[in-house]
Amino acid sequence: MSQWDxxxxxxxxxxxxxxxxxxxxxxxxxxxxxxxxxTPVIISVLKGAVLWTVDVMRYMQxxxxxxxxxxxxHGGIASSGEVDLIVDLQTDIAGRDVIIMEDIVDxxxxxxxxxxxxxxxGAKSIKVASLLDKKEGRVVDANVDYVGFDVxxxxxxxxxxxxxxxxxxxxxxxxxxxxxxxxxxxxxxxTTDITPEH
Ligand code: 5GP
Ligand code: MG
Ligand code: MG
Numbered sequence: 001m002s003q004w005d006x007x008x009x010x011x012x013x014x015x016x017x018x019x020x021x022x023x024x025x026x027x028x029x030x031x032x033x034x035x036x037x038x039t040p041v042i043i044s045v046l047k048g049a050v051l052w053t054v055d056v057m058r059y060m061q062x063x064x065x066x067x068x069x070x071x072x073x074h075g076g077i078a079s080s081g082e083v084d085l086i087v088d089l090q091t092d093i094a095g096r097d098v099i100i101m102e103d104i105v106d107x108x109x110x111x112x113x114x115x116x117x118x119x120x121x122g123a124k125s126i127k128v129a130s131l132l133d134k135k136e137g138r139v140v141d142a143n144v145d146y147v148g149f150d151v152x153x154x155x156x157x158x159x160x161x162x163x164x165x166x167x168x169x170x171x172x173x174x175x176x177x178x179x180x181x182x183x184x185x186x187x188x189x190x191t192t193d194i195t196p197e198h
Contacts, residue, residue, distance in 0.1 A: 006167060010158075010174040015149055017171040020131075020159055023148035024052065027129055028059025030146060031099065035060070040097040043068055045114070046087060047168065048103030048160040052131040052148070056101065063099075066091055070110050081139075083113035094122035102130040103160045104151065108142030115142070131159065132173070149173075 015023075031040075039062040044053035046069035057063060069087035098118055105111050111128060118126050129146035136153040151173075157163050158170035163181065 006170055009167070009177055009180045010170070011177045013172050013174045014151065014154075014156060015159075015173040020148070020172065021055070023131070024055035025059055027146045027148060028056040031056065031129065032060045035063070035097065035099075038097050039063060040099050041066055041091065041093055042099050042101055043089065043093075043114075043118070044101045045069065045103070045110070048162065049101045049131070051160040051168070052103060052129075053101045056129060064091070066093075068114065070113055072107075072109050072113075081107075081109055083109055085113075085117070092121070093118060095124050097125045098123045098127075100126065100128045102128065102144075104132040104134055104156070105130050105142055105144050106134045106137035108138045108140045111142040111144075112140045132156070132161075 042053060042057060042060075042063050042065045044050060044065060044067050046067050053065065057065065066089045067087060068085075068089055070083055071086050072081070072083045100111070100114055100118075102111065105128070115126055115128075127145040128143065130144045131148040132151040133144045133147045133149070134151050134153060154175050155163070156173050157167035157176050158173045160168050161173065162168045163176055167176070
């Protein structure tokens with residue numbers, strides 16, 4: 001096997017490509033039923049939720065899709081709690097049924113920020129469909145309505161989720177090897193200012 005292989009950086013696979021395909025079908029089918037007769041606006045959260053969004057929406061009927069990007073700042077190993085809007089929606093969502101599609105909800109801060117923003121802009125209803133729900137990480141009130149998987153408190157990558165912008169294109173979700181972010185093994189990746197935030 002070539003050394004130039006992202007799979008070598010993964011400690012263990014939590015959710016396989018097949019597991020994820022099944023979850024996308026389950027959630028998409030449920031959304032199709034729940035939104036029958038309505039045309040929701042799917043709000044996909046960049047960049048992590050893109051793969052999940054396109055897989056789930058294939059099972060839905062009439063739906064628009066929009067993108068948003070928010071960033072929560074992390075000082076060292078803990079989230080500071082500050083959230084910023086990086087990329088805004090390109091459409092008016094007043095009076096619309098919106099579905100936020102997330103890759104993972106951890107502390108809940110990003111989600112809480114987006115919910116407040118969408119409420120303030122007059123969304124008629126807001127639901128959340130997340131690939132992963134890391135419930136143990138929650139520090140603010142944030143509820144996920146449609147869940148792919150309840151994930152244990154570990155730092156995961158793949159299927160949209162990154163470490164230093166890498167691994168998003170792995171077809172599965174897995175736990176990164178410690179060596180990848182351990183400064184003593186800096187030969188694997190550039191780890192200069194990196195500690196996983198979660
Ligand atoms: P929250 O605002 O809920 O704390 O964090 C949400 C964001 O933190 C996610 O959208 C994601 O970008 C990042 N995050 C939280 N947990 C993980 C994880 O285990 N792996 C990766 N790659 N990102 C995570
Ligand atoms: Mg995200
Ligand atoms: Mg990230």
